[in-house]
Amino acid sequence: MVELKTNISNIKNNIAKFLDLLFITDILIKFQRYLLPKHIRSVNYHDLMLGRENLFEEHIKFFVKNYQILGRQEIESYFDHKDNTKPGLLITFDDGLLSHYNIAYKILEKYGLKAFFMVPGGFIVSKNSIEFAKTNHIDYYESPAKSVSMNLQQLKEVSINHEICCHTWNHIRLTPDLTQLDYIHEISDAKEKLSKLIDKNVDSFCWVGGEEYTYSKGAFAEIKRSNYTLCFTSNNSPLYKGSNRLFINRTNIEYYYPLYLMKFQVSGLMDLLYIKKRKRVAKIINAD
Numbered sequence: 702m703v704e705l706k707t708n709i710s711n712i713k714n715n716i717a718k719f720l721d722l723l724f725i726t727d728i729l730i731k732f733q734r735y736l737l738p739k740h741i742r743s744v745n746y747h748d749l750m751l752g753r754e755n756l757f758e759e760h761i762k763f764f765v766k767n768y769q770i771l772g773r774q775e776i777e778s779y780f781d782h783k784d785n786t787k788p789g790l791l792i793t794f795d796d797g798l799l800s801h802y803n804i805a806y807k808i809l810e811k812y813g814l815k816a817f818f819m820v821p822g823g824f825i826v827s828k829n830s831i832e833f834a835k836t837n838h839i840d841y842y843e844s845p846a847k848s849v850s851m852n853l854q855q856l857k858e859v860s861i862n863h864e865i866c867c868h869t870w871n872h873i874r875l876t877p878d879l880t881q882l883d884y885i886h887e888i889s890d891a892k893e894k895l896s897k898l899i900d901k902n903v904d905s906f907c908w909v910g911g912e913e914y915t916y917s918k919g920a921f922a923e924i925k926r927s928n929y930t931l932c933f934t935s936n937n938s939p940l941y942k943g944s945n946r947l948f949i950n951r952t953n954i955e956y957y958y959p960l961y962l963m964k965f966q967v968s969g970l971m972d973l974l975y976i977k978k979r980k981r982v983a984k985i986i987n988a989d
């Protein structure tokens with residue numbers, strides 16, 4: 702059985718708790734808001750658990766208060782409007798899971814927010830989503846439901862107000878040892894097929910995995926060739942007006958993180974920890 706980790710590294714958890722008690726996390730978040738140039742942060746979630754929706758909703762309430770939450774069409778205009786005083790925020794959900802429809806989508810609608818769903822098309826149309834998840838390394842929580850993915854009808858409903866992004870077709874890590882045909886199948890064919898499925902043009906891509914070995918020059922060349930206009934990685938950093946839109950770094954948050962840990966993740970400290978990895982990945986894929 703694939704199970705998501707629910708244990709947070711103890712050291713990180715204790716540091717986050719300590720910094721929050723001293724209000725340092727809040728100060729860092731304010732510092733970013735008032736002293737950094739205008740920027741947009743991106744966060745990503747994985748599976749969410751039914752019955753524990755309130756934890757995720759707490760995060761959303763914090764985001765609503767402290768950020769301007771943006772949809773696909775609002776990214777560029779955000780930078781042009783002088784009256785935006787809060788940092789922007791893109792909320793993203795990886796893997797096309799059923800909980801994204803049952804929990805995330807419902808809560809986003811309740812608050813009138815827009816978000817990004819990173820979807821491996823093959824997962825949505827698979828006959829046995831549990832088998833697909835196991836074979837293709839999609840982590841999920843056990844539930845009595847027969848399926849762990851959204852079905853096409855649910856995905857289409859989500860696509861009305863939210864951005865559906867290609868997360869390869871088979872949830873494949875785009876390592877350098879894959880062939881050109883693999884890249885085409887997982888990047889450009891996946892874009893076409895997902896666009897057809899939802900009857901809407903898909904123009905954003907999201908890498909799978911996030912480990913350093915999962916980035917490759919060949920895959921990035923294919924991403925550019927396929928005319929994607931946004932491309933998401935992990936690696937923690939805000940997007941600025943002049944930043945490369947094909948190298949949007951996201952910060953990982955799990956729905957069960959207590960507020961102090963969620964705030965720690967977006968406090969800017971993670972950005973600093975990832976400076977070297979970001980540079981290495983940019984070099985691997987040739988993105989500057």
Ligand SMILES: [Zn+2]
Pocket residue numbers: 795796868872909910
């Ligand atoms: Zn994924």
